[in-house]
Amino acid sequence: MENLIEELKKQIIEALNFEGMKPEDIDADAPLFREGLGLDSIDALELIVLMERKYGIKLKDPKQGKEIFRSVRTMAEYIKENRTK
Amino acid sequence: MIYRIADNIICPLGGTSEAVYEAMLAGKSSSRLHEGEEGGLEPYFASVFEKDLQFAEVPTETDGMTRLETLMACSVDRALKQLADNGYAGLDPSSPRVLFIISTTKGNIGLLKHEDGFSKDERLLLSHSADVLRRRFSNPNRPLTVSNACISGLSAQIVADRQLSGGKYDFAVVVGADLLCPFIISGFQSFKALSRERARSFDASRDGLNLGEAAATLVFASREAARKVGTAAGLNGKYLALAAGAIANDATHISAPSRTGEGLFRTLDRIKPALEGHKAGLICAHGTATAYNDAMEAVAISRASLDGIPVNSLKGYIGHTLGAAGVVETVVSMYEMCYGNILPVPGYHENGVPVALDVVSSPRAFEGDAFIKTVSGFGGCNASAVFVAGNESGFVIGHNVNGMEAETVQESVQEPVRTRIAASLRTEASGTSPNDMYRRLGIDYPKFFKMDMLSRLGFAVAEQLLGDYDGDLDDAAIILAGRHASLDDDVKYLSTIAPGNYYPSPALFVYTLANIVAGEIAIRHGMHGETTFYIADSYDAGWMESEAERIIAEGKSSRVLFGWLDWYDGEGTAELSLMERTCKPND
Numbered sequence: 001m002e003n004l005i006e007e008l009k010k011q012i013i014e015a016l017n018f019e020g021m022k023p024e025d026i027d028a029d030a031p032l033f034r035e036g037l038g039l040d041s042i043d044a045l046e047l048i049v050l051m052e053r054k055y056g057i058k059l060k061d062p063k064q065g066k067e068i069f070r071s072v073r074t075m076a077e078y079i080k081e082n083r084t085k
Numbered sequence: 086m087i088y089r090i091a092d093n094i095i096c097p098l099g100g101t102s103e104a105v106y107e108a109m110l111a112g113k114s115s116s117r118l119h120e121g122e123e124g125g126l127e128p129y130f131a132s133v134f135e136k137d138l139q140f141a142e143v144p145t146e147t148d149g150m151t152r153l154e155t156l157m158a159c160s161v162d163r164a165l166k167q168l169a170d171n172g173y174a175g176l177d178p179s180s181p182r183v184l185f186i187i188s189t190t191k192g193n194i195g196l197l198k199h200e201d202g203f204s205k206d207e208r209l210l211l212s213h214s215a216d217v218l219r220r221r222f223s224n225p226n227r228p229l230t231v232s233n234a235c236i237s238g239l240s241a242q243i244v245a246d247r248q249l250s251g252g253k254y255d256f257a258v259v260v261g262a263d264l265l266c267p268f269i270i271s272g273f274q275s276f277k278a279l280s281r282e283r284a285r286s287f288d289a290s291r292d293g294l295n296l297g298e299a300a301a302t303l304v305f306a307s308r309e310a311a312r313k314v315g316t317a318a319g320l321n322g323k324y325l326a327l328a329a330g331a332i333a334n335d336a337t338h339i340s341a342p343s344r345t346g347e348g349l350f351r352t353l354d355r356i357k358p359a360l361e362g363h364k365a366g367l368i369c370a371h372g373t374a375t376a377y378n379d380a381m382e383a384v385a386i387s388r389a390s391l392d393g394i395p396v397n398s399l400k401g402y403i404g405h406t407l408g409a410a411g412v413v414e415t416v417v418s419m420y421e422m423c424y425g426n427i428l429p430v431p432g433y434h435e436n437g438v439p440v441a442l443d444v445v446s447s448p449r450a451f452e453g454d455a456f457i458k459t460v461s462g463f464g465g466c467n468a469s470a471v472f473v474a475g476n477e478s479g480f481v482i483g484h485n486v487n488g489m490e491a492e493t494v495q496e497s498v499q500e501p502v503r504t505r506i507a508a509s510l511r512t513e514a515s516g517t518s519p520n521d522m523y524r525r526l527g528i529d530y531p532k533f534f535k536m537d538m539l540s541r542l543g544f545a546v547a548e549q550l551l552g553d554y555d556g557d558l559d560d561a562a563i564i565l566a567g568r569h570a571s572l573d574d575d576v577k578y579l580s581t582i583a584p585g586n587y588y589p590s591p592a593l594f595v596y597t598l599a600n601i602v603a604g605e606i607a608i609r610h611g612m613h614g615e616t617t618f619y620i621a622d623s624y625d626a627g628w629m630e631s632e633a634e635r636i637i638a639e640g641k642s643s644r645v646l647f648g649w650l651d652w653y654d655g656e657g658t659a660e661l662s663l664m665e666r667t668c669k670p671n672d
Binding site for chain 2: 015019045052
């Protein structure tokens with residue numbers, strides 16, 4: 001799980017263009033939206049693309065993302081359970 | 086105030102405005118579910134030109150014109166024919182007194198192919214289509230191309246008002262057009278914005294929009310010219326005028342509508358006085374049937390105390406026709422007003438927006454002599470306009486005020502407004518230099534690196550001009566022009582929908598509109614005035630300066646950020662100026 005979290009942090013930094021940010025700057029348990037990384041609705045959609053591209057998970061309903069994208073850890077847990085690649 | 090003298094719509098429902106209106110009145114829709122592609126597009130519900138439709142006049146490529154350009158030319162031809170058939174032969178499109186204004190979001194973007202990369206194909210420049218159209222009608226004037234996301238069609242009409250009011254032209258031919266292609270459809274799908282069913286605007290069960298293809302034309306005349314056109318300008322015995330129009334930015338987010346409907350509210354608040362002496366029978370809303378757009382519109386309409394006016398949306402008939410939408414929907418609303426019917430919103434059963442509106446759910450008589458058209462789009466932009474009906478061509482708005490005609494009164498208070506250029510900056514940029522400019526500014530704006538390069542350049546230069554500016558920018562406008570529009574980002578977005586590697590990126594797609602940079606600057610500096618992006622081959626500084634002056638003279642903004650902004654393939658130029666009013670109009 002910790003490896004997946006590290007991998008995910010790197011992917012988020014790359015996918016969302018966090019210039020100058022390092023994986024250790026992201027708290028795995030901090031909220032991704034508003035506080036924490038301060039992500040917005042476009043970022044949420046981009047995370048949906050990331051899940052599909054890297055892990056073969058297709059989220060049909062963006063509303064599902066609310067729970068899944070609570071933190072890097074919740075995202076990693078969902079990926080672990082549902083990944084197809 | 087400008088006057089409608091002719092119109093046309095070509096869409097999968099029909100090839101004339103009348104045919105389209107009558108089809109809608111009969112409850113017909115041209116939208117249907119289209120199959121997706123293996124490993125690519127998901128199924129989508131849209132209104133696209135089909136061979137088997139009765140309307141079989143979809144143009145083919147002729148004379149070196151693309152399908153889009155042929156469609157636009159065909160629409161203009163039919164509008165001019167309508168005028169001639171109605172008895173006016175005096176509009177010569179080759180006259181220097183005629184101006185062409187083109188509204189499109191993506192032009193010929195369907196020609197951008199994976200296998201070629203971007204081959205410097207001039208047809209991908211939006212101004213190319215405008216120039217093709219100008220040449221097709223032997224018009225000597227530089228055409229204006231407005232690319233303002235989904236408000237483009239109404240923006241173009243507001244620009245027409247500005248141009249005709251300037252006195253240089255008698256007629257403005259406003260043409261809006263967009264065609265669908267995988268580029269556009271995939272982008273909206275990446276935003277999870279498309280429904281797989283017929284759009285149900287404002288309904289509780291709405292789940293997204295339908296896209297559509299169309300071209301439409303509105304020919305406007307100045308008051309003097311409209312009087313010459315005379316009865317030929319009539320529509321079922323009535324005469325129509327654009328009485329007031331306004332554009333405003335939410336200044337909150339580049340894709341999410343403002344929860345308070347700030348920009349749309351400001352436009353409605355500004356145009357409301359034009360309703361004085363008239364009865365508004367309809368608000369033809371944008372009503373895309375996405376959750377957030379319709380909710381935002383309801384809030385804005387309510388804030389403007391216009392929620393007693395019947396509301397409809399035409400998206401359930403022909404989908405969202407993008408750059409054509411503002412023109413198509415204005416024309417249909419004109420027919421609704423002049424023929425006395427309000428078209429109901431298909432599939433509307435139960436209020437689904439925070440403030441209940443009088444959404445028209447079954448055919449209803451149009452009662453009144455005015456309507457409001459609203460549109461909103463990516464980049465936080467919003468536009469509204471009031472259209473009024475009168476009994477003679479070139480009629481004067483409103484009633485006699487203290488024995489004087491209202492327009493005469495209006496003209497008498499328009500004293501010269503003094504302006505000055507408060508600051509200017511010109512810079513050439515290349516490679517990653519916009520990033521370096523940003524770093525040198527020493528500000529912390531995490532979203533900067535999420536922007537496309539056009540926006541980064543515009544943001545960084547605007548920051549240098551406005552960062553320490555102590556004037557109030559709340560009502561400030563941003564008008565920009567550029568050559569390549571969003572083509573640099575278009576190419577990058579296209580790479581995310583390559584066959585076999587199909588993962589359309591919403592973060593790239595949102596920047597595939599030229600006007601987004603204006604939205605970014607508006608957000609950063611809290612600017613809620615007009616945001617408009619023109620596409621042009623080269624920078625006409627004098628013209629842009631006069632546009633800025635006109636916006637200030639109209640009292641819409643006290644400051645205007647204007648200039649040239651272009652970026653493509655690692656090279657760019659920015660030349661921005663801030664104009665400010667030095668005294669109030671009535672000082």
